[in-house]
Amino acid sequence: MSKLLHISASPRGEDSESLRIARTFTETYAESHAGDQIEHWDLWDGSLPDFAAGARAKMTVFGGGEPRGAEAEAWAAARRAFERFTSAGRVLFSVPMWNGSVPYVLKQFIDVVSQPGWIFGVDPEKGYSHLLAGRGTRVAVVYTSAVWGPGLGPEFGTDFQSTYFTDWLRWTGLTDISEIRFHPTLTGDWDDARRQADARAREIAKGF
Template identity: 80%
Template sequence: MGRLLHISASPRDEASESLRIAQVFTDTYRETHPGDEVEHWDLWDGSLPDFAVGAKAKMTVFGGGEPQGAEGAAWAAARRTFERFDAADRLLFSVPMWNASVPYVLKQFVDVVSQPGWIFTVDPATGYGHQLAGRGKRVAVVYTSAVWGPPLGPEFGSDFQSTFFNDWLRWTGLTDISEIRFHPTLTGDYEEARRTADAQASGIAKGF
């Protein structure tokens, strides 16, 4: 039995296009993968740990030490977050564009789970090692925006949303990435963009 984990970064509930498109994906996935488990992780639900003390613990680990006390508790909380993420063999992220990039709660998730020995290793000669590579995990990402769109010039903003997040995924070793796009822009055909995104989501979910 497989496991699909939907990690959502929008707090807008029914008003969110990224969540709506992700629902199309998960509905199709449930229909076509009836034996698989599907879980939704709302990053706004308070489950992400604060990482101020965790950042100190990270440097303790880098130095070859074992975090103790408050650092140890923060490190354990980060580890639990990573294990929830790592337990899925199929990952769906719904990511709205905020100020040309991703919502800060998604960056918090990235910073919490991106730890030495879990996500990456570092070698002075060869650079980073990608710890999630070669494990058969697949990723789908729903990218949405309202103003910026691929055909528009820089006066309508820039895409640091998918460029940042896709780069992070590949850095972890997750390279099997499917994108679902919804960028209707201010003057585009909103309903047509919706139909296209829904068809993408459904089509990818069937073979995911």
Template identity: 70%
Template sequence: MPDLLHVSASPRGEDAQSLRLAGAFLDTYRRLHPDAVIDDWDLWDGTLPAFGPAAARAKMTVFGGGTPQGEEADAWAAAQAAFARFDAADRILFSVPMWNSGVPYVLKQFIDVVSQPGWVFGVDPVTGYRHLLEGRGKRAAVIYTSAVWAPGLGPEFGADFQAPFFTGWLNWTGIEDVTEIRFHPTLTGDAEEAGRIAHEAARDTAKTF
């Protein structure tokens, strides 16, 4: 089992600001925990399964108390393997660039794959959702980056459906201990100074993670 899971939602490699910040975080974490096992999960590497018709039918089969069969069973097993990888670590780092005011579609795919009944949530007809990752000591750090939108700018520079959506999802799973590391230099801001502050925040977060 890994000590820390890093989930990357950027396809831009070393050009991605979110991954540069993740690098600063991980370098610090490794220095303080030289024996730590770190799992780097690039969501673009082809290992994240699709969640299409067979998987959707499997989900509804499970909701109904049944057991998926045939291609439904195969799709469900692939989703379960992805959830197991996500669930294996108690410390999770996410690197999340802003795409069109929201998150990259591959991160939404990740959410749709792992957010299944009996794994992430349960539903009670009277009290509503049960958050199945709650009370298990899980912690998350999320690196949020954007190039145009930034806090304090008007709507002409976009909107933030990135952090409210993703941090909200983490809280819905039951992971309440979430630290946000932000880099929003804007088109006319001081990118160098904003980067320095963000890298410092990433390193500081890693020291106590």
């Protein structure tokens, strides 16, 4: 039995386009993968740990030491988040655009799980190694925005959303990535954009 983990970064509930498209994906996946487990991780549910002490623990580990006290507790909480993330062979992210980039809670997730020995190694001569490579993990990402859209000029913003997040995924070693996009813009046909995004979500989910 495989597992699909949906990690969502929108707090907008029924008003969220990224969550709506993700539901289309997970419903289609459930129909096409009978018996597979589907888990939803809402990054706004308070389960992500604060990482102030964790940041100190990270530098302790970098220096070859062992975190202790509050640092050890923060490190253990980060490890639990990392293990939840890597427990699934299939991962769906729903990512709305916030101010040209990703919601801060998704950046918190990235900063919590991206630790030496877990996500990456680093060599002074060879640079980074990508520790999630070779696992066979597949990733799908729903990217949504309301103002920015492909082909629009810089007066409508710049896409630091997908460029940043895709770069992070590849840095971890996750390179089997499918994208579902919803960018109707302020003057576009929202209904048609929804139909296209839903069709793309169903297409990917069936073979995911």
